[in-house]
Amino acid sequence: MASVETLTREDVLIKEQGFNDHFHDHHHGDKYQTGFLGHYVFSMDHKVIARQFLITGIFWAVVGAAMSIIFRLQLGFPEESMAWLKPLLGKWIEVTDGVGKLSPEFYYALVTMHGTILVFFVLTAGLSGTFSNLLIPLQLGARDMASPFLNMLSYWFFFMAGMVMLYSLFISTGPFSGGWTAYPPLSALPQASQGSGSGMTLWLVSLTLFVVSVLLGGINYITTVLNLRTKGMSLFRMPLTIWAFFVTAVIGVLSFPVLASGFFMLIFDRSLGTSFFLNEIFIGGQALDRVGGSAILYQHLFWFLGHPEVYIIILPAMGIVSEVLSVHARKPIFGYTAMILSILAIAFLSFIVWAHHMFMSGVNPFISNFFVVFTLIIAVPSAIKVFNWITTLYGGNIRLNTAMLYAIGFISMFISGGLTGIFLGNSAIDIQLHDTYFVVAHFHIVMGVAAFFGMFAGIYHWYPKMYSRFMDETLGKVHFWLTMVGAYLVFWPMHYIGMAGVPRRYYSFDTFDAFKHFDTLNKFITIAAIIVFIGQLIFVVNFFYSIWKGKKMTTQNPYGATTLEWTTPIEPIHGNWPGNLPTVHRWAYDYNKDEREFVTQVEPAKEGEVVDH
């Protein structure tokens, strides 16, 4: 425990005003911190589990991004030999006369794995798994999650899901190759393609494990937020991060089971011979006797999860960005209540727009109208959030550190990608744009890149709370500018290609006269993608280097932030606070108030002071 001289104002306040929950009276520590296994592997401490999620997420991000580089090489340089990749990819590179060609089957597998890994393992588990775990107890003044045990299970289910998927990369028929959305019939008939066999079986096993992980995690996050807030932490004093994680968990718990139901039906179709999703199919000229099902039904079930899923990815990033912007602009977040209401509105609307992914699947155009309207309405709460972020920046005393740069970059990406969503949301325009590179550009900017930016902002900002050290700022800024500029160079041109009608997921465009002239642009995109990829390696190096060699954290609250995580000791301890739990007296955003630069949440209100907003 800190010696008397180093007690900060907050330490004293917590000591005097906080409350004793008798946590330290008995030795919890011994139970789950004994030895290496208990501490680092099967840990039940939320701070350790957060880091496990993060590092596993980083692993998957590198794997997923490397895959994209390989298929981008195929798209940008279809003529070049890929023989040099043979040592890595083995039989997936077919060498004839010294010229190596990427097998088309494996190209599809790469695209599929890239999508699955990035969407589920990196941007769902790696993002909300990391930050919900780290911040929910710390920012709410709780000792840990409601159930540390379920929390640990949630991580290990995620881990197993990853292992199964990893294994599928090495089987002889290759991983699943029918796209991350796994539409039938490719996913429902093991004989439909190479990847539809064992690859798809493993894909289903992996994602079923993943659903379990999300449900266990979600149940825990929701329970913790509703039950374990410290004294004084009313719902409308919670930082926006917590609001975002909370709503994310609610969406997850309600939408993932629907995906699971689709999975069960797929499993039946695959192995028990039912025809939920199959009707009048010919394979190799042979008619199958599977009739009566509907492939569209799967699409409904998938997108009923799929659309909320994209908000599961973006909401935590939005929460993180709100917090980082406010701290480093030294201003209260603008429109706190409007922010919360927008989060809730987005969450609600996200459940009634799913068919905008199916305008071209043959759904009734009258029903499409309904989905067009609600899809476009989502732009309203989204815009409110954007205005509030920009207004928060306006007139702020901005510190342009890496975390802040990423938070600002997020706003830029979210605007660019959100605007193209409005194009796509019109079912008539979607006739031209559906399944083209325009869609690829849209969702990579608005979800892929933006969510990564939110994640980076969070990592740079809360790194000291994870490792008691800072990441290197210079490397961080190099990383930022490479990523910011590079990401636009990669995805901006895709809008044009897409408007010209170039379809996504094609192996090559050689035989299409209409699309041939995009070869230079495709080369350009590939080169930009390689540069961005190298930029990410800078981040990885910085991350691991800083764990051991980063600048040490010397004060408890280096950014002058108001939230509770910055009142915990520099070296994290089990139970988070050494003595009493803090008592909260005000909302989370008192910056530049009454001549003081910041007022922490543990500071009691003065006579007549307004402490809620």
Place this chain on the structure above:
Amino acid sequence: MEILTVNSKDTLKFNPQLFGLWIGMASIVMLFGALTSAYIVKQGASNWFNIKVPSIFYISTGIIIVSSITLHFASVSYTKSLESIYKILLGATFILGLVFFVLQYKGWNMLFESGVDLKSNVAGSFFYLITGAHALHLFGGMGALVATIINAFVLRFGNDDKRKTRLEMLVHYWHFMGILWIYLLGFILFIK
């Protein structure tokens, strides 16, 4: 399993474990909601025939209702510290649970013999999938029930909070499974 709690006036007055269970049940509702919505969507399309539900499923419905009643009174006697009645009622619930499974199994067989198999029509596929998924979830409840029975017979009888919460969770989940079954059967019978 350790559960952390904070006693503060701003948080829910709800036991966190029980609350977590309710969230879990909400996600189960979504699962079955999805299955039954898919059922409606599919039914609207061609190639659907209505199955005649074997009447043995009405008996199993009766059994699961009775099992909820016995479990309810088991929990009441636990609160009143009536140890032996508590044990007997737990055992009765367990037996009724087993009977339910046996009846379901018989029902599936009868349906199969009447010509409705898993594959030939989607209506049949749905019936087996939905009732099977319910049985699987009830199986989880049986697991918890067995654990409670073992505790009841092995541990000394005591009225502590931890055990009370666990019992309460079991009771809630069991009732939930009963209500879910009634919904599913009613759904299959009346949505035509």
